[in-house]
Amino acid sequence: MSETSLPPSPTSRFLLNDEEDSPDLSFDGAEDILRAWSRGIRPDPNLTVSEWADRHRWLSSRAAAEPGRYRTARTPYLREIMDALSPGHPAQRISFMKAAQVGATEAGNNWIGFVIHHAPGPMLAVLPTVEMAKRASRGRLDPLISDSPALRERVNPARSRDAGNSMLFKEFPGGILVLTGANSATGLRSMPARYLFLDEIDAYPPSADEEGDPVTLAEARGTTFAHRRKVFLISTPTIRGLSRIEQEFEASDQRRYFVPCPHCGAMQWLEFERLRWEKGRPETAAYACNxxxxxxxxxxxxxxxEAGEWRATATAADPHHVGYHLSALYSPIGWKSWEQIAREWLAAQGNDEMLRAARNTLLGETWVERGEAPEWQRLADRREVFGAQIPEGGLFLTAGTDIQKDRIEVDIWAWGRGLQSWLVDHIVIPGGPDSPVAWAELTKLLGRTW
Ligand SMILES: [Zn+2]
Known part of the structure; x- marks a missing residue:
């Protein structure tokens, strides 16, 4: 049942905003009907995911470093991302390329909670592997549900239905949540899904059981829901050229989180290159306003x-695709500090593996493999300008000829130490091997000096 298929009700605001109690009604059975409604058959089109999280999400000390009521204000940049996942928002594809320690996992958790409680429907959550899906079910979903009363009373106890146990189910009134791994084609084909949550997509295998790209397979599950579907793609990026999330971000409208300078007020997005510290003293790290x-x-x-806002820096080919990028420079006070970022960056110098991890997890950017540059690029990079016709170091010359039907082509090469060589001249003599004039010309050429 969709949010558009029910008639408007004058009492709906009351019902939906105070879902714990049903109104006092004068006829038998009405209360049950209304309770069923309020249990999530009819979503509130006005409540966004972030508003839902602030009202209904609780974090316990066993699952969270900061237990208590969830507060969107702690990570204000997540507000718009979460709200793009709300049914009232026109976006259908939301991609989030991010560093570690920016709270991105909670955005996904809040979306799951919101769907269970306020916009029920079939939801498919995909982790890189089935094993990781199982771990996420126990370590992340179970606390999400048991710590928030609104969810606890809606979700049936977990059970596994299929013999292969490659999927995990959570049932709730009006919907179902299936968790699976990107390595399981069976799991990805399991059901039509209005909501697709594709988590850590850069860790997905290239192909699911040799049946093709897992993202494509998963997305095929959403086509029947047309404009009402939501696809949330999230990942810390990996290697340029292989990174799925970078491709997604680049196809999107590329939103950056602009924040005001406390000195001059200029709005800007935070770039690692502007983080400054005194040589060898990461504890002095500060940000230089652009x-x-x-x-x-x-x-x-x-x-x-708090005063920040997302701004698009590109135009997406698909107007329903919004994309967000966030580095650890935005990590709230008490999580990852600028000093720690500077320290980890310094520690990584000289070690490609550590530098790669730092780029991915601190900056939320891809790593460019040195060996990955195309052949022509590496060759082009080695070009140099030399002033004289024969460069310094060219110790002797050779000539090579290519005899064609109607001409003789001659290359003159200079050679130096270590077989370094320079092309000095290229000469075309008209006339083929049958032409005595051409041969005479070639002989003359061998006597020439450069
Ligand atoms: Zn400034």
């Missing part, structure tokens, strides 16, 4: 994040 160049101390971050 407008006034004054250093911004980290304690300003909280108010900067």
């Amino acid at each position: 407008a006034c160049d004054q250093l911004i101390a980290e304690h300003h971050k909280t108010s900067m994040l």
Whole structure:
């Protein structure tokens, strides 16, 4: 049942905003009907995912470093991302390329909670492997559900239905959540899904059981829902050229989180290149404003994040595709500090593996493999300009000829130490091997000097 198939009700706001109680009604059975409604058959089109999270999401000390009521204000940049996942938002494809430690996992958790509670429907959540899906079910979903009363009372106890046990189910009124791994084609083909949550997509295998790209397989499950579907793709990026999330982000409208400079007010997105510290002293790390160049101390971050906003920096080919990028520079105070980022960056110098991890997890950017550059690129990079016709180091010359039907082509090469060579001249003598004039010309050429 969709959110558009029910007639408008004058009591709906009351019902939906106060879902724990049913109104006092004058006829038998009405209360049950209304309770069933409020249990999630009819979603509230006005409640967004972030509003839902602030009202209904609870974090226990066993699953969260900061237990208590979930607060979107702690990570204000997640508000718009979460709200793009709400049914009232026109976006259908939401991609999020991010660093570690920015709270991105919670955006996904809140979406799951919102769907269970307020916009029920079939949801498919895909982790890189079935094993990881099982771990996520126990370590992440079970606390999500048991810690928030609104979810606890809606979700039936977990059970596994299929013999192969490659999928995990959570049933709730009006919907079902299936978790599976990108390595299981069976799991990806399991059911039509209005909501697709594709998590850590850069860790997906290239093909699911040799049946093709897991993202494509999963997305095929959503086509029947047309414009009402939502696809949320999220990952820390890996290697340029192989990274799925980078391709997604580049196809999107490429939103960056702009924050105001506390000194001059200029709005800007935070770039690692502008993080400054005294040589060898990461504890002095501060951010240099790109407008006034004054250093911004980290304690300003909280108010900067609060006043921040996402701005598109590109135009998406698909207007329903919004994409977000976030580095650890935005991590709230108390999580990953600028000092830690500077320290980890310094520690990684000289070690490609560590540098790669730092780029991926701190900056949320891909790593460019040195050996990955195409052949022509590496060759082109080695070009150099030499002033004289024969460069310094060219110790002797050779000539090579290519005899064609109607001409003789001659290359003159200079040779130096270590077989380094330079093309000095290229000469075409008209006339083929049958022409005595051409041969005479070639002989003359061998006597020439450069
Ligand atoms: Zn400034």
